[in-house]
Amino acid sequence: MTKRPRRTIRRAYGNIRQRGPNRWQARYTGPDGVRRPIGTFESEKAANAALARVLSDVYQGTYREPETGDVPLREYAQRWLATRDLKPSTLDGYERLLRRWILTPLPSPGGARQLDLGSLPLRSLSHTMVSEWYAALLVATADSAAEWLARGGGPSDAAHVRAWARSAGRPVGDSGRMPAALWEAWRSAGSPAAALVESRHAGTVTGRTQAAHAYALLRTICGDAVRDRLIEANPCSIRGAGQTRPAERIVPGDTVVDAIAAAFDGPSERYRAAVIVAAHSGLRAGELFALERQHVERTPQGGVRL
Numbered sequence: 001m002t003k004r005p006r007r008t009i010r011r012a013y014g015n016i017r018q019r020g021p022n023r024w025q026a027r028y029t030g031p032d033g034v035r036r037p038i039g040t041f042e043s044e045k046a047a048n049a050a051l052a053r054v055l056s057d058v059y060q061g062t063y064r065e066p067e068t069g070d071v072p073l074r075e076y077a078q079r080w081l082a083t084r085d086l087k088p089s090t091l092d093g094y095e096r097l098l099r100r101w102i103l104t105p106l107p108s109p110g111g112a113r114q115l116d117l118g119s120l121p122l123r124s125l126s127h128t129m130v131s132e133w134y135a136a137l138l139v140a141t142a143d144s145a146a147e148w149l150a151r152g153g154g155p156s157d158a159a160h161v162r163a164w165a166r167s168a169g170r171p172v173g174d175s176g177r178m179p180a181a182l183w184e185a186w187r188s189a190g191s192p193a194a195a196l197v198e199s200r201h202a203g204t205v206t207g208r209t210q211a212a213h214a215y216a217l218l219r220t221i222c223g224d225a226v227r228d229r230l231i232e233a234n235p236c237s238i239r240g241a242g243q244t245r246p247a248e249r250i251v252p253g254d255t256v257v258d259a260i261a262a263a264f265d266g267p268s269e270r271y272r273a274a275v276i277v278a279a280h281s282g283l284r285a286g287e288l289f290a291l292e293r294q295h296v297e298r299t300p301q302g303g304v305r306l
Contacts, residue, residue, distance in 0.1 A: 013055055016047045026051040031058060071230065073125065074103050074118035077221050094217060101214035106136040117218075122225050125235040134215055134241055141210040161186045167260050169274040171285045189263040216242035 014028035019040065024047035026038040038054055041047040077098055086094070103118035115133050117125075164186050165172040172178060219236035226234050236242075261275040278288055 013058060014051045016044065016051060018044070026054075028054050028058075070121045070123065072118065073120055073122055073221075076122055076225060076230070077103065077118070080221050080224060093213075097210075097214045097217050101137055101141070101210065102218055106133065106140050108132060109135050109139060122222075122231050125222065125231070127235050127237055130218070130235045131238060134211070134238055137211045137214060138208070141208070141214075164189070164260065166285075167257075167275055167278060168264070168271055169278045169285050169288045185268070189265075189268070212242055 013030075014026065016024055016026050019025050022042045024041045024044050026041065026047040027035055028038060028051060029035050038047075038050050041050060081091070081094055081098065084091070084094075105114040105116040105118075107113075108115050109132075115136050117129075117133050120129070161178060161183060162172050165178075165182055170182065170185075172182065215236065215238070219234065219242055222231070222234045222236050225231050257276060257279040260279075261272040264271045264275065274288055277283065277291070278285075283291075
């Protein structure tokens with residue numbers, strides 16, 4: 001019996017060849033000139049379909065080499081950071097987030113194993129993997145915050161100034177550079193409001209802000225990896241994970257309010273009433289300083305009503 005010769009069917013940029021009964025191999029040549037196998041199929045039709053899909057990507061410009069995405073997250077993230085045009089303070093912050101929370105292995109929830117996100121190839125990052133890492137991140141940042149507070153950690157002078165300014169009814173943002181005049185006024189007032197800031201800090205330092213910043217940075221890096229066509233989709237898709245929320249408003253006690261008001265002396269004495277009203281009314285700065293005598297009514301009990 002004459003043995004039937006195995007066939008090779010050539011296509012532009014690819015070919016299909018029969019390797020045995022019900023075994024058809026499809027191969028293609030990519031834009032880089034490298035010949036790669038697609039796989040072995042049970043029929044010529046299935047091999048043709050697979051080759052057509054790959055060649056369609058080549059012709060449409062959407063083709064990606066199979067090796068694409070093999071670069072570890074650590075290598076890509078460090079390269080990404082080195083090519084950013086960032087302010088020194090922003091660069092320093094990103095470096096710390098990468099080093100401490102993203103590229104350092106974290107114990108999984110329950111401590112069964114270590115989650116080493118930095119050693120994984122980009123293409124192996126998935127929503128499930130990132131979700132597990134984020135759960136571990138929340139635990140790690142909370143533990144770090146508790147440790148920091150236990151060691152006597154506290155707010156910076158900037159946090160003191162912001163708290164004092166709000167209590168005094170002065171407009172001030174939650175972040176960013178504050179006017180030099182505000183710093184001078186705070187120092188002239190004797191650098192007050194330490195107790196208020198510390199009480200707020202003790203209730204709000206939970207590590208969630210660090211977790212949100214680390215997650216947002218990872219999402220940005222993976223987003224650029226998608227644009228670089230190293231991965232098909234961003235694995236960071238946890239709703240709200242990269243958002244920070246302002247701390248709950250805490251009303252200081254009368255002793256603290258009186259101490260802050262008393263700190264306004266000399267030319268700034270006229271702001272004492274504003275401090276007391278701001279602490280107990282919840283008015284915004286604009287509303288507070290728009291008050292006039294006609295807006296204030298004495299009550300029969302000797303108090304006042306706005």
